[in-house]
Amino acid sequence: MSLLSFWKKYEQDTVSQRILERLDQTPDRLYARVHFADTTHSISYRRLAECAAPYAAACAKANLSAGDRVVVLKEQGPDLLYAFFGAIFAGAVPTILAPPSPRQDPAHFWRGHREVMDRIRAQLLFTTSKLKTELISFPTDHAVTAITEEDLPSTTRLPIPDTSSQDVAFLQHSSGTTGTKKGVMISHAALLHQVDAYARRLGLNERDHIVSWLPLYHDMGLIACCLLPVLSGVPVTMISPFDWTMRPTLLFDLIERAKASLVWQPNFAFQHLINCVRPDDNWDLSSVRAFIDCSERCRPETLDQFASKFGPMGVRKSSLHTCYAMAETVFAATQSEPGKAPRTETIDAQALVDEGVARPTLDTHATTSSVLSCGKPIDDVTVLIMDEEGNRLPDRRIGEICVSGPCLARGYDRQPEKSASVFREGWYHTRDLGYLSNGELFVTGRVDDLLILNGRNHYAHDLEFALRDTSGIVPGRIISFSEYREDLGSDVLIVLAETRETDTAALKTIKKNIRDKMLDETGLVPASIHLFPPLWLIKSTSGKISREATAQKYNSPAREEGLI
Amino acid sequence: MTSTEETFGRVCSVIAAELGCAECDLSAATTAEDVDGWDSLAHARLILSLEDHLNIRFPGEKLFELDCIGDLVSLADEALAPKKENTRVVA
Incomplete structure (x- = not known):
């Protein structure tokens, strides 16, 4: 698709419009099943719209203009979804920030979050009563109005948002300490392109069901397990990351119950499951057609162990997948081919360091390194390897991974210098090192610290x-x-x-x-x-x-x- | 030796093995912050290991409320109590 036809297609397409279309066509279809505080909440498109409406009305009541920033700071439950989508329906720009962890000092927690709220000039904070009380002790420089469930206007009617596809839909904040969090600006057009292209690559269909423990303040949780489902009509079952950490096998309980077909998680989570499942435990995991390893270096030995340990429960090697993703490209830049195990290359580790070349080797005496393919770019996305001067490198040469395409972010919110340092001439310079081989991407390390x-x-x-x-x-x-x-x-x-x-x-x-x-x-x-x-x-x-x-x-x- | 002392010894031995720390450095007042690498994932592995070693199941809702090893020992003792009760009945 040419860039022109792409813009034409997505010119008036927004997240709100897509959800309203689904609401119109299938109002009672399940969007999400959210396990929160010992209760399971089933959310249809109708319920999502009705419960998001008071949040949208709160934005209107606060006289928010299109594009005004709204921070959502809540535990991972249904209300977090309602607040996030309510802000989007109002034409505001929400960002989900991580709630405090049980062991975190409130003073330090608020110092970091206050800085973010001040920088993005947040107008509203959708939060809980407990956190609203705490905020009084740690006020922001910039006036922000905290709104809890009790403060919401009573309505189930959604406003008609005055947004266009090129407007920023939401901010995705990176992790980091005080002063280093970056708010990645994601436009409606970039998000919808990502969702459509990624759904095509995965072959999403109405029989699919996603299960997730991922936090929604992280791009993998928000895009793959919240926005992809709502925009493509694939239901999702969610649990809180805290619950999963303590009882990782809850994920398998949910897979079995929902007959789930898709799961995303970082490499460490595959290992955590390997470490925490007892030998006599058993689940039927055969419904999963893709466990997708993403957001940190995908390790072949981890996926091999996962296949070996859970093979008797129905996990096939061909159902273990890899993805190269980051918030700056909305989410996925590349994804391994569904139904086929991603390729592992054994390369000469010395040549990698000394010559910057990924040379396949069968030499059993050489020091080798196993690298897992992250697959090919999704539609309309281009991935290149560049040297330090910005020259394109041939296949198998190690360099910086650079990504271009219509799902690139608009930069970092109110941080032009940081944006200019990595978004250059239509390319996002990832600072990741890797190489290409037959169109597939292999990630080998990092440029920086x-x-x-x-x-x-x-x-x-x-x-x-x-x-x-x-x-x-x-x-x-x-x-x-x-x-x-x-x-x-x-x-x-x-x-x-x-x-x-x-x-x-x-x-x-x-x-x-x-x-x-x-x-x-x-x-x-x-x-x-x-x-x-x-x-x-x-x-x-x-x-x-x-x-x-x-x-x-x-x-x-x-x-x-x-x-x- | 009281049951709490016995449980304390068993709990510390599992913590030391799981987290690679010295058993003699652990006391009832030791917190997760005092031990290298005791993060939430390590905590989950530790709980699983304790459950296997002590043949008990901890109540999930209390696992994030523990402040120190003493609390963990008390929770383990609570879980062990019905077992000891049953053992006495059988004996």
């Missing part, structure tokens, strides 16, 4: 900034990096710091301070914290601590010699 932990992105320098004032640490001498743990199927966070202390009790206190600060500021728990004497961490020629060189030293015998 982004750490992907349990499917969420965090910048190492940002984590170090969060720990900068930790008492007992030599100022500026702290470093964080990630390390892959095969037993977890994901990277874990390692923190190294220098201290002049030698007393055992004092060292324990410093470690506890680091742990507490990291949890409060970022919600992360380091897998290991190691303390070293001054000058153990390696500085680069620019005077900064070299993350790569220090990580290498950490993985050498020098670690044991230096540890205090």
Whole structure:
């Protein structure tokens, strides 16, 4: 499809209009079954419209103009969906932010969220009574009106939104600590293109049923398991991520009950299920035609273990899939072919590092690396590999993965410099490293210091900034990096710091301070914290601590010699 | 040895094995924040491992309300109580 015909097709197409069409055609069809607070809520298109209407009316009552920002801060239940869609129906631009985790310090939680609300100049905050009360103690600089369920006007009539396809439909906020969250601007046109193209690639049909535990403040949860279902008419069953974390096999209960066919989750979640299912447990998982591994590096060994462990329950190798996705392209840029197991390549690891080439090898003596294909680009999306000067690289050469197409985001909200650094001349520069082979994408690493932990992105320098004032640490001498743990199927966070202390009790206190600060500021728990004497961490020629060189030293015998 | 002391020892031994920490560093007052790598996923694996080792099932709704190892031991003792009761009846 040419760009012109694409724009023509999507010119007046908006999320609200698509949902209203479904409401008109199949008002009582199930959209979502949401398990929340020991109750199962079945939401049809009619119920979605009726329950979203009071939120839309609240936007109108607050005199919101089209495009005004609305923050949705609620636990993952039906009300979160109603608030999000209510804002969209009103022509406002909602963004879902993560609610506080049970162990998070409210002061730190609100500091990060206040900064986001101030930057995007949120007019309204749809939230709960508890969080509304807390907000009074942590006010934003910019006036934001908090609205709870009790404050909503009583109506079931939806307004007619004054939006066009090129308007921003919602903001997708990236993870990160204070000051580093970015609000990716997704237009109606980009979203609808993504949904249509991705539905075609997956061959979505009316017999499909999606099951999800993913949080809706994450792009995989919001796009694949909330918007794709509502816009394509495929029902979804949702549980809260907290419930899933504690009882991961709830996912299998739901698959069996709903005879679900599609599941998305990051690589660590496949491993968590492998680790948490007892040998004598049993479910019928044969209804799933695609378990899709996404949002962090897809590991062939994890999918092999998953197929092996759950094969007797009906999981086939051909039902395990991969996807390369990010909020900046709405969601999927590539997806492996349905019904066919994605290809794994065994390449020469030395050639990868020394020559920047992905050379397949059968040499059993060579150090090899197994890389899983993320499939081919979805319709109208182009994926290229570029070198540092922006030159296109041939097949099998390692470079930066760049994506172009009609589902590209409009940039980061009110952050023009950050937008300009990665959205250039129609291309989104992902900072991921990879190569192409016969049109299929293989992801091999990162250009920068982004750490992907349990499917969420965090910048190492940002984590170090969060720990900068930790008492007992030599100022500026702290470093964080990630390390892959095969037993977890994901990277874990390692923190190294220098201290002049030698007393055992004092060292324990410093470690506890680091742990507490990291949890409060970022919600992360380091897998290991190691303390070293001054000058153990390696500085680069620019005077900064070299993350790569220090990580290498950490993985050498020098670690044991230096540890205090 | 009281049943709580016995349970405490068994719980600490599972925590040490699951999280790779020293058993002697653990006390009833130890919290998840005091132990490297004790995040929500590790907590779930730990609960599963404790259930298998102690042959009990924890009530799901209480698993996020635990503040320290002492709370976990109390919860394990509660789950073990009916079993001990039954054992006495049979004996």
